[in-house]
Amino acid sequence: xxxxxxxxxxxxxxxxxxxxxxxxxxxxxxxxxxxxxxxxxxxxxxxxxxxxxxxxxxxxxxxxxxxxxxxxxxxxxxxxxxxxxxxxxxxxxxxxxxxxxxxxxxxxxxxxxxxxxxxxxxxxxxxxxxxxxxxxxxxxxxxxxxxxxxxxxxxxxxxxxxxxxxxxxxxxxxx
Amino acid sequence: xxxxxxxxxxxxxxxxxxxxxxxxxxxxxxxxxxxxxxxxxxxxxxxxxxxxxxxxxxxxxxxxxxxxxxxxxxxxxxxxxxxxxxxxxxxxxxxxxxxxxxxxxxxxxxxxxxxxxxxxxxxxxxxxxxxxxxxxxxxxxxxxxxxxxxxxxxxxxxxxxxxxxxxxxxxxxxxxxxxxxxxxxxxxxxxxxxxxxxxxxxxxxxxxxxxxxxxxxxxxxxxxxxxxxxxxxxxxxxxxxxxxxxxxxxxxxxxxxxxxxxxxxxxxxxxxxxxxxxxxxxxxxxxxxxxxxxxxxxxxxxxxxxxxxxxxxxxxxxxxxxxxx
Numbered sequence: 278x279x280x281x282x283x284x285x286x287x288x289x290x291x292x293x294x295x296x297x298x299x300x301x302x303x304x305x306x307x308x309x310x311x312x313x314x315x316x317x318x319x320x321x322x323x324x325x326x327x328x329x330x331x332x333x334x335x336x337x338x339x340x341x342x343x344x345x346x347x348x349x350x351x352x353x354x355x356x357x358x359x360x361x362x363x364x365x366x367x368x369x370x371x372x373x374x375x376x377x378x379x380x381x382x383x384x385x386x387x388x389x390x391x392x393x394x395x396x397x398x399x400x401x402x403x404x405x406x407x408x409x410x411x412x413x414x415x416x417x418x419x420x421x422x423x424x425x426x427x428x429x430x431x432x433x434x435x436x437x438x439x440x441x442x443x444x445x446x447x448x449x450x451x452x
Numbered sequence: 453x454x455x456x457x458x459x460x461x462x463x464x465x466x467x468x469x470x471x472x473x474x475x476x477x478x479x480x481x482x483x484x485x486x487x488x489x490x491x492x493x494x495x496x497x498x499x500x501x502x503x504x505x506x507x508x509x510x511x512x513x514x515x516x517x518x519x520x521x522x523x524x525x526x527x528x529x530x531x532x533x534x535x536x537x538x539x540x541x542x543x544x545x546x547x548x549x550x551x552x553x554x555x556x557x558x559x560x561x562x563x564x565x566x567x568x569x570x571x572x573x574x575x576x577x578x579x580x581x582x583x584x585x586x587x588x589x590x591x592x593x594x595x596x597x598x599x600x601x602x603x604x605x606x607x608x609x610x611x612x613x614x615x616x617x618x619x620x621x622x623x624x625x626x627x628x629x630x631x632x633x634x635x636x637x638x639x640x641x642x643x644x645x646x647x648x649x650x651x652x653x654x655x656x657x658x659x660x661x662x663x664x665x666x667x668x669x670x671x672x673x674x675x676x677x678x679x680x681x682x683x684x685x686x687x688x689x690x691x692x693x694x695x696x697x698x699x700x701x702x703x704x705x706x707x708x709x710x711x712x713x714x715x716x717x718x719x720x721x722x723x724x725x726x727x728x729x730x731x732x733x734x735x736x737x738x739x740x741x742x743x744x745x746x747x748x749x750x751x752x753x754x755x756x757x758x759x760x761x762x763x764x765x766x767x768x769x770x771x772x773x774x775x776x777x
Contacts, residue, residue: 358491
């Protein structure tokens with residue numbers, strides 16, 4: 278595994294992403310940060326932390342499990358389900374989806390369906406820590422931490438303190 | 453591929469390809485089902501909308517014995533996951549015209565169903581069906597043998613109230629002999645480490661009970677003192693062809709859950725019943741309506757547990773119509 282971003286990089290990127298979200302939204306009004314299970318969840322909490330630091334406002338944040346909305350369960354088998362925890366109604370809010378890696382776009386498609394089942398947000402935005410390309414659907418992120426050109430089969434691993442005990446982004450070229 | 457009929461020998465070595473008996477599960481399997489049900493509960497109890505997970509899948513309810521509740525519960529569970537449901541019941545079907553069980557199975561297979569939920573008065577019918585069909589089979593109760601989803605929804609309900617069931621004490625009272633619920637329940641509780649005590653009229657205890665790994669008590673009052681849960685079985689008039697106890701009144705006096713009895717239990721102890729209840733026989737109306745009774749909760753939890761079973765059995769299986777890319 279080749280290290281690409283270290284803990285300080287990740288921290289600076291998250292802070293910038295929080296700034297970008299606030300700038301695009303003209304403040305913190307109506308924001309709801311939803312992290313996609315698994316690593317999007319701590320990222321959403323961190324963004325909420327930076328928003329509080331920058332703007333002095335506590336914005337609600339939660340977790341979204343999109344497994345039940347995936348289109349590849351037939352080939353991948355039943356994945357374990359994790360918590361969907363949405364602290365406030367999505368109706369009329371600006372829902373900011375947060376994920377670690379944007380790749381094919383299929384997870385985000387599932388997330389859009391999952392949010393739609395919860396209600397009718399005013400708009401949905403997407404924040405990712407890493408965009409590694411190779412989209413299979415017409416989906417793009419509104420705010421990207423790091424654009425990372427990769428080959429299709431390469432591995433990109435995001436590690437986060439809350440889950441993995443350390444922060445960092447690593448790549449592995451599969452030959 | 454449609455029309456795949458597997459040979460009987462292949463039916464046994466497929467963990468969680470079917471759900472026929474709790475005996476086929478280990479502790480991890482049960483925990484996986486309960487954890488999945490926990491996440492599906494908000495969809496089962498309508499706090500969240502249904503999900504598209506099993507869209508395009510066809511679930512067949514093959515009910516060769518009447519059971520409105522269980523069928524409705526499976527029906528709702530499948531629909532909350534967006535599966536299509538077809539109902540095949542014994543009355544008014546070709547079964548009453550003398551079609552063999554095997555031909556019924558082959559017909560369902562040819563119609564392209566993705567899962568068969570089967571309820572039968574004959575013990576072993578689901579296993580037999582599994583030997584004919586490649587599709588997942590879910591046992592919704594067979595004769596005196598097993599009722600796995602009932603046991604799973606019961607332990608799910610207990611776990612939601614009590615947490616880890618290791619070392620918890622569960623008293624099951626009533627007609628153990630004719631009860632597939634009791635059989636499945638004991639096995640599920642033992643997998644989760646609970647202590648089970650059976651209390652029954654001697655005529656309604658199966659001879660093999662010594663091998664079940666449970667305690668047997670003669671007097672209900674003694675067993676209830678330190679119990680965390682008392683589970684009253686239904687007096688099954690339809691399965692009784694002989695006199696197993698003198699009268700309903702006598703049964704209620706010795707083995708019924710009355711306010712007096714239940715008040716002597718621990719303050720946080722639960723009262724459960726698989727339904728439908730014979731109020732005034734195995735449980736009095738006052739007890740059934742008391743805050744200790746979680747009987748209506750069992751019904752809602754049943755939908756979540758059946759959703760979990762359908763999800764785990766079907767989400768990984770290839771569809772009948774096309775191979776996944």
